[in-house]
Structure formats: C-alpha cells, structure tokens
Amino acid sequence: MKQENIQHHAELLCLICQSPQKDHHMEVPNRFKPEETFTLVRCSHCGFVFLYPRPDEKEIENYYEDEDYQPHQKDPKSLSEYIYQKVRVWNNSYKRRLIENLISKSSILDYGCGTGEFLLEMQHAGWVTYGFEPAVKAKTVAQQYGLRLLKSPEDLKTPVDVMTLWHVLEHVHQPISLLNQLKEYLSADGLLIIAVPNPRSVDSRMFGKNWVAYDAPRHLYHFRPKDIDSLLHSLGFKIIEYKGLYFDPWYNALLSGTFESHNEPLMKKIFIILKGFAAASLAFGEGLVSSKKSSSVIYIAKKEKL
Ligand SMILES: [Zn+2]
Numbered sequence: 001m002k003q004e005n006i007q008h009h010a011e012l013l014c015l016i017c018q019s020p021q022k023d024h025h026m027e028v029p030n031r032f033k034p035e036e037t038f039t040l041v042r043c044s045h046c047g048f049v050f051l052y053p054r055p056d057e058k059e060i061e062n063y064y065e066d067e068d069y070q071p072h073q074k075d076p077k078s079l080s081e082y083i084y085q086k087v088r089v090w091n092n093s094y095k096r097r098l099i100e101n102l103i104s105k106s107s108i109l110d111y112g113c114g115t116g117e118f119l120l121e122m123q124h125a126g127w128v129t130y131g132f133e134p135a136v137k138a139k140t141v142a143q144q145y146g147l148r149l150l151k152s153p154e155d156l157k158t159p160v161d162v163m164t165l166w167h168v169l170e171h172v173h174q175p176i177s178l179l180n181q182l183k184e185y186l187s188a189d190g191l192l193i194i195a196v197p198n199p200r201s202v203d204s205r206m207f208g209k210n211w212v213a214y215d216a217p218r219h220l221y222h223f224r225p226k227d228i229d230s231l232l233h234s235l236g237f238k239i240i241e242y243k244g245l246y247f248d249p250w251y252n253a254l255l256s257g258t259f260e261s262h263n264e265p266l267m268k269k270i271f272i273i274l275k276g277f278a279a280a281s282l283a284f285g286e287g288l289v290s291s292k293k294s295s296s297v298i299y300i301a302k303k304e305k306l
Helices: 059-064 079-100 117-124 136-144 175-184 202-210 225-234 248-261 266-289
Strands: 022-030 033-043 049-051 107-111 128-132 160-166 186-197 237-244 296-303
Touching: 022 202, 079 117, 079 160, 079 248, 107 117, 107 175, 117 128, 175 186, 175 225, 186 225, 202 248, 202 266, 225 237, 225 296, 248 266
Parallel strands: 107 128, 107 160, 160 186
Antiparallel strands: 022 033, 033 049, 186 296, 237 296
C-alpha cells in the first residue's frame, strides 16, 4: 500500500473518548491476502479497539473489489457463499419481523444496503423503501431489482421512520458525522437500528487475529456494547433494546475456521473445525442468554426527547 494513502497522523483520536493515546493491540491479516497485515490499536483511556493506521476513503475502495467479498455477491461460488446467501434470506425475514414488532409499517432507509435483498424483503411487505450504497457493483444489483437508491440521505424529502445500518458502522471512516447527518432525517419517534460484530463474543476471543469480523482493513472499528452505548448516548439517542443475530456465530466460525486452516496439515484442520464448532455453539448459547454477548449485536435506539 502506498504510504501517502495511509492515515498515519497522531491526531486520529479515539472515537469514543477522544483520547489521542493508544497502545498496540494486535496484528491482523487481510483475509483475501494473508501476507498483508494491519495493526489494531487499543485506546489507552477507554480500551476501544480500532484499525490504525488505515487506508483513506479513496484507497479503501480497492479492498472491496475482491471477487470473494461475500456481502456484494449475487451468485454463490462456494459452500460458504451458498450458506451465506441462505442465511441472508432467513436473516432478512428475522430483521423485518423484529422491526414490525416495534413500529407500524411505514418508511425505511437502509444505509449501506449492499445488493438490496433486505430492502426487497421490506418492499414486498409493503414498506416505502430507500437505499444508499457507495459500492458501485453492489448498487447496480440493487438498482436492477428496481429499488430506489439515493445519492445521499439528503435526497430524502421527508424524514423516515426507520433507519438501518446492518454491519455498516464498522466500515465508515467518520461514524459520528454520519450518525449526526442521519439523525436529521429520522422522524421524532423513529428507530435507529445498528448491527455490528461484537469483539467481546466467544467466537472473537477463540479465533483471535483470524476472527473473520476483524476483516482488516475493511473494518475500521471494533465496537463493544459499551462503546455503542456511549457513542449513541453522546449523539442524543437512547437505546431501547438489544438483540442478537443468531446465525452470525455459525457463519463467523465457518469463515474464521476456513481462513485459519488454510495450508494447515489435516490434524490441525480437524482441530480447527472442532474449535469452530465449539466457538459457534458457545457464542450462539451466550447470545440466547444475553444479546450483548452475541457475535453480532443489534442496537435499537430512539432520539432522546428534548
Ligand atoms: Zn477511548
């Protein structure tokens, strides 16, 4: 990577507590190019973990162009992609039911809608849908489905009642400006729904640097539940509910295990498969007991009343 494209300046402050002090946390590989590694640092003050240094907004586009980047794929090419797509169908229906249990059918903006399958699910159920997606290939697929995609959230004529960011916030360079901007287009009683991977989950702890959701350099931030709590609170939101995404531990373990066992001898591969199964089962179980321990946590928030 070209040095000039890396944000290396000392003034990259902790997103959560604004401290400039950070300690080395771990080196994580790019799962599509394992010889390339990136550094995660931990804020010395609050413990928040993030990628530093990191590619800037232009340079990072190259890292989404990998043909195997599952969220932007339409046709499965391997077993894990096939499973990913089957799980996505179930997940989309689960997400819709979750939302419809909280709010009556109205309008929704899915920020970072990828290829648009979740919005299609909502549209078929009678919602007025809007999507936003910066990645050109994914956006084209969403447009082929006939979905309405915005150039920017500012194109919304009226506020929407639900905004979703499914596995998006960890990719965004400036999450605070984004959430502040989105807040303006959310109705007074609307719901802000954010899902991010949980670095405190069992599968994360068991796979360490090979945990698929470290996904360097695409994932810039690794939010623990307490980080999202303080971030949303500081922006004038209050969290009304936490939920888990129950298929994520299985999928994370499958991909993390596939990555870790690459080029390993058979006995090591078997050990990693068993470890993956144990990690997924434990994370799934813990997620059922407490949503904040899930592999991926869904945070449902409303604007704080003034
Ligand atoms: Zn901090």
